[in-house]
Amino acid sequence: MPELPEVEVVRRGLERGVVGRTIETVSVLHPRAVRRHVPGATDFEAALAGQTVAAARRRGKYLWLELTDPDGSGEPGLAVVAPSPIVPGERGDALLGHLGMSGQLLVVPAGSPDQTHLRIRFTFTDGGRELRFVDQRTFGGMALAVGGGSLPAPIAHIARDPLDALFDDEAFVRGLAARRTGLKRALLDQRLVSGIGNIYADEALWGARLHYARATETLRRKEALGLLAEVRAVLSAALAAGGTSFDQLYVSTEGVSGLFERELAAYGRAGEPCRRCGSVIRRDAFMNRSSFTCPTCQPRPRAGRW
Numbered sequence: 001m002p003e004l005p006e007v008e009v010v011r012r013g014l015e016r017g018v019v020g021r022t023i024e025t026v027s028v029l030h031p032r033a034v035r036r037h038v039p040g041a042t043d044f045e046a047a048l049a050g051q052t053v054a055a056a057r058r059r060g061k062y063l064w065l066e067l068t069d070p071d072g073s074g075e076p077g078l079a080v081v082a083p084s085p086i087v088p089g090e091r092g093d094a095l096l097g098h099l100g101m102s103g104q105l106l107v108v109p110a111g112s113p114d115q116t117h118l119r120i121r122f123t124f125t126d127g128g129r130e131l132r133f134v135d136q137r138t139f140g141g142m143a144l145a146v147g148g149g150s151l152p153a154p155i156a157h158i159a160r161d162p163l164d165a166l167f168d169d170e171a172f173v174r175g176l177a178a179r180r181t182g183l184k185r186a187l188l189d190q191r192l193v194s195g196i197g198n199i200y201a202d203e204a205l206w207g208a209r210l211h212y213a214r215a216t217e218t219l220r221r222k223e224a225l226g227l228l229a230e231v232r233a234v235l236s237a238a239l240a241a242g243g244t245s246f247d248q249l250y251v252s253t254e255g256v257s258g259l260f261e262r263e264l265a266a267y268g269r270a271g272e273p274c275r276r277c278g279s280v281i282r283r284d285a286f287m288n289r290s291s292f293t294c295p296t297c298q299p300r301p302r303a304g305r306w
Contacts, residue, residue, distance in 0.1 A: 002099050004161055004195025004235055006243035006250050006258060007061050010105055013253025014056035014065065017107035018131050021124045022052045033119035033133060036096075036154075037143040047093075047144050048122075054092060059151065060158045060194025063105070065095040066149040092149030097133070100140030102249040106132045136249065161195035162232045163239075173224045176216045182305040183219070184212035184291060187231070196231060199244055199267045202292050204231040206266035212284075212291045213304030237263060266292040 002010075026048045028034050028041035037044045048067070055066040097105065106115070107129050115134045120142060122131040133142060145152035160167045172193060179186045186192055187201040196204070205212055207230035210223070219227075238244060243258030251257055261268075265275050270283035270292060279296040 001061070001101055001197055002103075002243070002250050003061060003197035003200050004163070005200070005238035005241075005260065006245075007058055007063060007099065007195070008163075008239055009243050009252050009258065010099070011056050011058045011063055013107060014063070014105060014131075017129060017253055018053045018065065018122075018124070019056055020053065021126060021128070023048050023050065023122055024125045025049060025121075025123045027121040028119070029121065030119040030135075030138065032138045033135060033141050034143060036141050044142075044144060048095065051093065053095075054149070057094075059155050060161055060190055061098065061197070062152075062155045062158065063097045063099075064145070064148070064152055064155075065097075067093045067095060068149070092147075094145040094148040094152040095142060096145050096148070096152045096154065097142040098140050099250075100135065100137065102136040103140030104132075104134040104249070104251055105253055106134060106251075106255060107253045108132060108255075158190050159192055159194045161235075162193060162228060163195075163235055167193075169225065169228060172228060173221055176219060176224050179216045180305070181216055182213045183210055183216060183227070184286065185305070186216050188287075193231075195235070198289050198291075199264070200231070200234050200238065202267040203234045203265060206292075206294060206298065207234060209297050211293060211298045211300055211304065212286065214301050215303065215305045218301075266294065268292065 026045040028045055031041050034041050034044045051067040053065050054068045057064050057066060110123065110127060110130050115132065117134050117136040118132055119135050120133040145154060175192045176186055179192065183205060184201050187196045204227060208227040210227060238260040241258055241260035241263060242252060242256065243250065244260040245257035266281060269281045272281050274281055274294040274297060277294065277296045279294050282293055282295050284291045
């Protein structure tokens with residue numbers, strides 16, 4: 001599933017490709033793609049037609065397009081293209097999306113051949129490139145959040161991510177200590193810190209020399225801040241590389257794959273030598289997934305929380 005770097009790459013592509021443009025038509029080609037929009041596909045199509053995209057935003061692994069009335073009447077909000085800090089409030093509607101396991105948001109020339117798994121098509125009044133939601137496994141989807149332009153209500157409970165300028169480091173340290181769980185489980189808890197999934201949790205823990213089962217309450221403040229620094233370093237490096245693409249399902253809005261797979265130090269490298277000490281990377285089953293650690297750099301805790 002795409003994590004923060006991959007979703008942020010897509011957000012930036014949407015910012016380049018659709019912000020400032022007015023939606024002309026919306027065509028839902030598979031009802032499952034809008035299953036979270038309770039009024040249904042027809043309402044989804046009608047509600048979005050004529051709305052202008054004011055900003056492309058992200059909270060953790062969720063994306064949304066902030067929308068405004070084209071007449072700038074203030075109902076549901078003034079048409080302002082430049083994004084402003086995310087603060088909960090009633091400013092316009094939001095086109096909320098989650099990529100799921102295989103979702104893609106592509107900005108392509110109008111009239112391009114349809115993708116095999118095309119689910120939703122957006123055209124714009126300027127006749128330029130279309131926005132298309134493509135999803136092979138249909139685990140992702142889109143919905144309209146009325147009055148949620150600043151921060152859609154369905155994702156208001158999700159914490160800020162470590163690359164957010166308003167992320168509170170000390171609150172993270174306190175929250176980590178209060179979790180009474182294993183470190184990796186805490187990093188995957190989107191109520192504590194958002195945007196981190198299996199890949200980048202393993203990479204940050206390897207960088208910090210911490211085992212995924214280390215009990216959160218045993219971490220000293222210096223260790224917690226060190227882990228947070230590693231999280232930021234890994235996410236920033238992955239973002240610079242365009243994210244991690246293990247197959248053709250994750251791509252940018254222009255259809256380009258990320259290259260961070262080449263830089264992975266732990267994740268997916270079971271049986272290979274640790275790049276720091278040479279020990280063989282170990283794979284463990286974890287929450288129906290896998291965790292990858294170095295047995296030397298990241299020794300198992302004697303009393304861990306699995």
